[in-house]
Amino acid sequence: GTSTVTVTVTENDNEASASSTFNVTVNPVNDAPSLTSIPTATDIEIGNSFLYQITASDIDNLVLSYSISGYPEGMSITDGGLVEWYPETHGSYGPITVTVSDGEFSDTQSFSLTAYYVDCAGLVNGSNVEDMCGTCDDDISNDCVQDCAGTWGGSLEEDECGICGG
Numbered sequence: 001g002t003s004t005v006t007v008t009v010t011e012n013d014n015e016a017s018a019s020s021t022f023n024v025t026v027n028p029v030n031d032a033p034s035l036t037s038i039p040t041a042t043d044i045e046i047g048n049s050f051l052y053q054i055t056a057s058d059i060d061n062l063v064l065s066y067s068i069s070g071y072p073e074g075m076s077i078t079d080g081g082l083v084e085w086y087p088e089t090h091g092s093y094g095p096i097t098v099t100v101s102d103g104e105f106s107d108t109q110s111f112s113l114t115a116y117y118v119d120c121a122g123l124v125n126g127s128n129v130e131d132m133c134g135t136c137d138d139d140i141s142n143d144c145v146q147d148c149a150g151t152w153g154g155s156l157e158e159d160e161c162g163i164c165g166g
Contacts, residue, residue: 001025001026002023002024002025002026003023003024003026003140004021004022004023005021005022005023005024006019006020006021007019007020007021007022010037010083011068028060030060030062030102030105031059031060031105031154032058032102032106032107033056033057033058033062033064033101033102033105033106033107034056034057034058034100034107035054035055035056035079035098035099035100035107035108035109036057037052037053037054037055037056038111038162039052039111039113039124040052042111042112042113042114043113043114043116043117043118044085044087044113044114044115045115045117045118046087046088046090046115046116046117047117048085048086049084049085049086050075050083050084050085050086050113051082051083051084052082052083053057053082053083054066054077054081054082054083054098054100054109055081056081056100056107058102060102061101062102063103064081064100064101064102065079065101066078066079066080066081066098066099066100067098067099067101068083068096068097068098068099069096069097069099070096070097070110071085071093071096072085072087072093072096072113074086074087074088075096077080077098077142078136081098081100083098085113087113087115087138087166089115090115090116090117090125091114091115092112092113092114093112093113093114093115094110094111094112094113095110095111095112096110096111096112096113097109097110098111106161108130108161115121119152121136121137123159126138130144131143131144132144132152132153135153147164148164148165149164149165
């Protein structure tokens with residue numbers, strides 16, 4: 001904005017003084033936006049979603065735009081800064097970088113994510129699987145099989161004539 005300024009200079013003995021009035025114009029400058037949020041969870045179990053609403057401030061009240069880089073397959077960001085991801089594969093991902101821009105200046109933030117699964121024994125990224133009879137372990141040699149009638153874990157066998165359960 002513009003302001004009027006008056007400067008007065010007076011001698012030490014107050015016998016003489018001079019004044020001058022002039023206008024001072026301060027032109028506004030664009031300040032960079034600032035990211036003010038951080039992801040609250042960075043470990044995501046497969047089958048759940050990662051949702052991160054980015055919040056940013058800009059003293060100039062300009063329209064902000066959001067972008068993302070270094071992201072895993074399937075991750076997206078909305079025009080309003082909501083990062084969404086539904087992991088399908090376990091692993092570590094990142095650094096993922098989000099950027100907020102006012103069209104001239106920007107601010108960035110990087111973070112990493114870990115996607116994991118829990119096996120039937122409750123182990124994170126474990127190798128146990130539940131067979132068709134409900135046994136949870138990582139030993140394929142004891143997995144149940146179908147009997148001749150198609151029943152998992154059943155005990156029917158074909159007799160010498162090829163008759164199931166005969």
